[in-house]
Amino acid sequence: MWYLNPIDRLRRIFANPAFAKLMRWWYYERTKDEENLSHPADATQWQRFDELYPEFAKDLRNVRKYTMLCGLIQGPKQPEIDIDVFLEPLMEDMAKLWNDGFKMTDSLTKEDFTLRGMILTTINDYPANFSLSGQIKGKSGCLSCLDATTSEYLDGSKKVVYTKYCRFLVEGHRYRRKQFNNHFDGKDEKASAPKRRHDSKHVFDMVRKINICYGNKIKRTKPPIEGVPFKKQSIFFK
Known part of the structure; x- marks a missing residue:
């Protein structure tokens, strides 16, 4: 390097x-x-x-x-x-x-x-962001929702898409009506949008107990801690 x-x-x-x-x-x-x-x-x-x-x-x-x-x-x-x-x-x-x-x-x-100096923020593209933060890509890849992300795997395109879009609309919005269900996922959406969950304290509480060995190429099928959409504790927390 x-x-x-x-x-x-x-x-x-x-x-x-x-x-x-x-x-x-x-x-x-x-x-x-x-x-x-x-x-x-x-x-x-x-x-x-x-x-x-x-x-x-x-x-x-x-x-x-x-x-x-x-x-x-x-x-x-x-x-x-x-x-x-x-x-x-x-x-x-x-x-x-x-x-x-x-x-x-x-x-x-x-x-x-x-x-003296400090790191106020970083600017990265999405691949670099996932590498730096350790966030799991795919089904938990929303940077705002994190562990509240909803997703679905499409067999035809072999892609992960993020669903339940209508929960981000205000209550009573016309696109929440049943007549528009077929334009989305075909289901009634009653839930509200999840709170933004990417503040540092919330993330640190999730990753603080994650221990990994760098260089280990064993493919994981599950995250290190169940329900936590991160593979590591970022070096920026240290």
Whole structure:
């Protein structure tokens, strides 16, 4: 694996005055709009984090984003849930950035400071999301419903589809009427949509007791814990 150390990359960023200035852009120069999310700093997650860790929030140079592609994994196949093995170097460096920080020189202000960092969020496509989170694909593949997902296997197309669509409609919607049943799954839908279940606490409660051995290629027919739609506890929980 080719590992691109984020600490060295951040040091080079702050060695350039123009880039060092841009690292503060989100605070000084962005257009703030209370009604629209135009930057991650507008999100409640960012603001809540500032409340929980005010010392981190004091220095505008502390890093929460702008780091991309920290590793290139060679090989003809995807690592799938074994990707956690390749993420170990990144998590070790991020732990150092969070706990102790690293001495840097800010070329804009000509001063030394201790840079700290954290992972606010990740952006991935669906295959990468399932690899990182360990969520089981197929019948439990809805990212919002998780263990409340309803699905059906179609023998003809050999595909898994997600059913009970009408439960996401408001009560009394005309598409819930019997005359429209044939347009969906042919059944009356009385249930309401499940609550969004992808908050971190709910997920952690499900995966906290999962233990796996990475590299084990034994094919599983059932999840490690019955009723839990995850194969592992993501490395991001550690």
